[in-house]
Amino acid sequence: MKRLTLIILAACALIMLLAASDLPDWADPASPASSHLSPGFVEQAYEATHTPNVVTAVLADYRGYDTMFETVVVFLAALIIMIILRRTPHRRFCKILPHRPQRQGRDTVLKGAAQLIIPVMQVFALYVLGHGHYSPGGGFQGGVIFGASFILLALCYNLEFTINRFRERIVLLCCAGGALLYAGVGALCLAMGWNFLGYAALAGILGVSEAMARSHGILLVEVGVGITVMAVMVSIYYDLASGGDMREGL
Amino acid sequence: MIEQAPALIVIIPLLAALLLIPATPLGPRFAYGLLVTALAATLAAALATLNLVMVANEAVHYRMGDWLPPHGIELVIDHLSGVVLVLVSGCALLTAIYSRQSAEQDNPDRLNQYYALFALLVTGLLGMTATGDVFNLYVLLEISALSSYGLLARGRGPAYYATFKYLVVGTIGACFYLLGVGYIYIMTGSLNMADLAEILSRPELQESMSVKIGFTLIIIGVWIKMALFPLHAWMPNAYSKAGTTTACLVAPLMTKVSIYIMIRLMFSVFSVDYVFGVIPWHHLVSWLAVAAIVVGSLTALAQQDLRKMLAYIIVAEVGYMVGGAWLANEAGLTGAIYHILSDALMTLCLFMAVGAIIYRTGKSSAAAMEGLFAKMPITAAVFVLGWFSIIGIPPTCGFFSKWYLISGGIEAGHWAYVAALLFSSLINAVIFFRLIEIAYFGNFATHDGHHAAPARNEAPFTMLLPMVVTAALLIMVGLYTSEIITALVGKAIPPGL
Numbered sequence: 001m002k003r004l005t006l007i008i009l010a011a012c013a014l015i016m017l018l019a020a021s022d023l024p025d026w027a028d029p030a031s032p033a034s035s036h037l038s039p040g041f042v043e044q045a046y047e048a049t050h051t052p053n054v055v056t057a058v059l060a061d062y063r064g065y066d067t068m069f070e071t072v073v074v075f076l077a078a079l080i081i082m083i084i085l086r087r088t089p090h091r092r093f094c095k096i097l098p099h100r101p102q103r104q105g106r107d108t109v110l111k112g113a114a115q116l117i118i119p120v121m122q123v124f125a126l127y128v129l130g131h132g133h134y135s136p137g138g139g140f141q142g143g144v145i146f147g148a149s150f151i152l153l154a155l156c157y158n159l160e161f162t163i164n165r166f167r168e169r170i171v172l173l174c175c176a177g178g179a180l181l182y183a184g185v186g187a188l189c190l191a192m193g194w195n196f197l198g199y200a201a202l203a204g205i206l207g208v209s210e211a212m213a214r215s216h217g218i219l220l221v222e223v224g225v226g227i228t229v230m231a232v233m234v235s236i237y238y239d240l241a242s243g244g245d246m247r248e249g250l
Numbered sequence: 251m252i253e254q255a256p257a258l259i260v261i262i263p264l265l266a267a268l269l270l271i272p273a274t275p276l277g278p279r280f281a282y283g284l285l286v287t288a289l290a291a292t293l294a295a296a297l298a299t300l301n302l303v304m305v306a307n308e309a310v311h312y313r314m315g316d317w318l319p320p321h322g323i324e325l326v327i328d329h330l331s332g333v334v335l336v337l338v339s340g341c342a343l344l345t346a347i348y349s350r351q352s353a354e355q356d357n358p359d360r361l362n363q364y365y366a367l368f369a370l371l372v373t374g375l376l377g378m379t380a381t382g383d384v385f386n387l388y389v390l391l392e393i394s395a396l397s398s399y400g401l402l403a404r405g406r407g408p409a410y411y412a413t414f415k416y417l418v419v420g421t422i423g424a425c426f427y428l429l430g431v432g433y434i435y436i437m438t439g440s441l442n443m444a445d446l447a448e449i450l451s452r453p454e455l456q457e458s459m460s461v462k463i464g465f466t467l468i469i470i471g472v473w474i475k476m477a478l479f480p481l482h483a484w485m486p487n488a489y490s491k492a493g494t495t496t497a498c499l500v501a502p503l504m505t506k507v508s509i510y511i512m513i514r515l516m517f518s519v520f521s522v523d524y525v526f527g528v529i530p531w532h533h534l535v536s537w538l539a540v541a542a543i544v545v546g547s548l549t550a551l552a553q554q555d556l557r558k559m560l561a562y563i564i565v566a567e568v569g570y571m572v573g574g575a576w577l578a579n580e581a582g583l584t585g586a587i588y589h590i591l592s593d594a595l596m597t598l599c600l601f602m603a604v605g606a607i608i609y610r611t612g613k614s615s616a617a618a619m620e621g622l623f624a625k626m627p628i629t630a631a632v633f634v635l636g637w638f639s640i641i642g643i644p645p646t647c648g649f650f651s652k653w654y655l656i657s658g659g660i661e662a663g664h665w666a667y668v669a670a671l672l673f674s675s676l677i678n679a680v681i682f683f684r685l686i687e688i689a690y691f692g693n694f695a696t697h698d699g700h701h702a703a704p705a706r707n708e709a710p711f712t713m714l715l716p717m718v719v720t721a722a723l724l725i726m727v728g729l730y731t732s733e734i735i736t737a738l739v740g741k742a743i744p745p746g747l
Contacts, residue, residue: 021459032449033436070389073396080400083360083363176269184265186261196314
């Protein structure tokens with residue numbers, strides 16, 4: 001069996017090398033990937049969306065339909081982990097993790113450090129989210145930083161402390177809510193008589209030009225992505241750290 | 251509003267899935283109602299779109315976000331995808347109605363989350379069918395695959411292990427697809443299917459090794475997803491351990507949509523000339539199909555578990571369709587496309603009937619069939635009808651699709667494929683008579699033939715209704731074969747075949 005695996009791996013490697021034979025060179029400006037669609041994005045994206053960061057414009061507007069489903073993929077991850085791991089009330093006493101650390105959260109240094117770091121982290125997360133139009137950043141990155149701040153809280157205090165502040169039900173609502181905000185913005189555009197996710201439809205509501213409306217639409221869906229990613233990080237941490245029963249754990 | 255129908259097909263189930271999570275406090279009845287209503291609306295949107303396509307007699311395009319196609323993503327719905335959209339949304343609606351009792355029984359505590367996964371799987375399948383963008387197809391492939399892992403893991407007993415295997419194999423399949431798309435993107439710079447088809451028809455790309463390997467990787471990825479022999483090992487266990495509703499949803503639709511994707515990529519992104527002229531290994535595929543049919547049928551004969559038996563029959567059916575699509579003639583491809591339709595209906599019919607039997611008897615082995623005609627006469631009739639279609643007895647649609655596939659095989663002079671199809675029908679008939687014998691006369695190993703007729707214990711109404719509708723559809727589709735072929739399937743055949 002191991003030998004068969006090796007043979008298959010070798011065959012795959014050979015195919016990859018064969019395929020590489022007539023690929024264009026690295027960073028070749030004449031390669032199809034940089035000459036077919038990219039010039040169009042670089043030239044038109046700012047005018048059409050008023051978003052200086054072309055990556056954000058492509059991600060959240062030109063290919064916003066893909067990004068919506070990527071957000072749904074993130075949401076699905078949390079949903080599936082929950083549906084598999086989380087204990088039902090009447091089965092609460094069958095434990096998955098027999099040796100579980102008892103954390104009372106008395107460590108002053110850790111608590112102090114967390115108190116200093118967490119607010120800064122959360123503000124920075126909002127900055128990354130909001131600044132995605134101008135620099136690398138956006139909903140996915142900002143959401144991860146925000147979610148990590150809750151995980152840090154759970155690590156420095158304990159899981160129960162965090163759950164008391166950010167209940168599992170609210171976390172689940174945020175998971176679905178972010179994706180719902182994204183799809184809802186799209187559906188609103190559709191209801192306004194434009195196509196799905198055609199943010200230019202928001203121009204009438206916001207009272208700005210169509211290009212600016214696209215920029216605002218991008219911000220709205222990035223907020224949706226951020227909420228979902230943040231809540232999914234927290235939800236997965238809750239499930240994995242407590243083995244699914246939400247009582248104690250790391 | 252009617253021109254928004256293509257987008258609504260994908261958006262309605264997505265919104266339903268997302269709304270089901272905050273709707274948890276409203277209870278199981280609301281969740282069931284929301285799911286059924288949403289899927290009924292989806293079916294209506296799919297029918298409206300198919301109507302648009304048939305009236306215009308050309309593909310309907312929908313620009314997501316109002317961007318022009320090669321830069322933005324577009325949905326393209328032509329005769330082929332229109333039929334598959336109606337099929338998927340219709341089967342999903344029937345399964346949703348069917349799930350009233352069994353989903354609650356299998357998921358007493360997490361019904362809303364289960365239904366959300368259900369709706370997301372349907373979203374993924376519909377989105378894959380409707381899209382005109384190869385990367386968007388990958389994203390939705392991920393959605394449907396992930397939600398099917400979640401649904402299958404909710405099954406009983408060793409479902410976790412079977413699902414884990416499926417997860418590993420399915421992820422490898424998706425990686426193959428993505429890698430292939432990567433090669434094609436490097437060589438063309440585009441992801442839009444129509445744009446790709448135009449760029450790929452240039453002579454220098456026709457001969458390119460990278461494009462050939464990209465095509466090969468994409469097709470292998472799709473084969474893993476559809477469980478074509480010898481890449482099928484994940485499938486029978488995953489499907490037979492699943493919960494009743496999950497099996498009814500996943501088994502008929504996942505493999506059929508994969509077949510659709512294969513046909514779409516072969517003829518809409520690449521071309522007839524490319525696949526059958528440039529690709530050096532194209533004539534080997536029909537032999538792979540022959541192997542799938544023979545192995546699938548023989549393994550099905552050896553099974554005791556009803557659903558495992560059906561899963562192996564699906565392995566053989568996948569062989570039918572792949573073989574038909576790769577015969578390189580019109581009759582073969584017509585048969586393959588028509589078989590997507592009929593096979594989805596007959597597997598749905600049989601999985602529903604078996605699900606009802608499991609619901610009432612609690613057993614999934616062949617012994618559960620004992621006394622079926624006395625206990626559950628309607629379920630038994632549906633079961634018999636579904637099996638007629640699998641064997642290929644007129645007027646069920648299974649007969650007509652097999653007829654086209656066989657005539658395609660004869661036209662191509664591929665006698666092994668024809669023989670495999672007939673052999674598979676024969677095996678299916680043998681299995682059928684074995685099951686009917688158990689149903690009528692009981693298991694001779696445990697009984698001596700003298701026992702009182704068991705009391706009638708028919709499946710509940712919400713299970714019976716979709717079953718009977720599916721069985722009626724089997725005959726209806728069979729009776730209207732020529733209309734369906736001329737109005738829809740015939741228009742989906744690419745020129746030059």
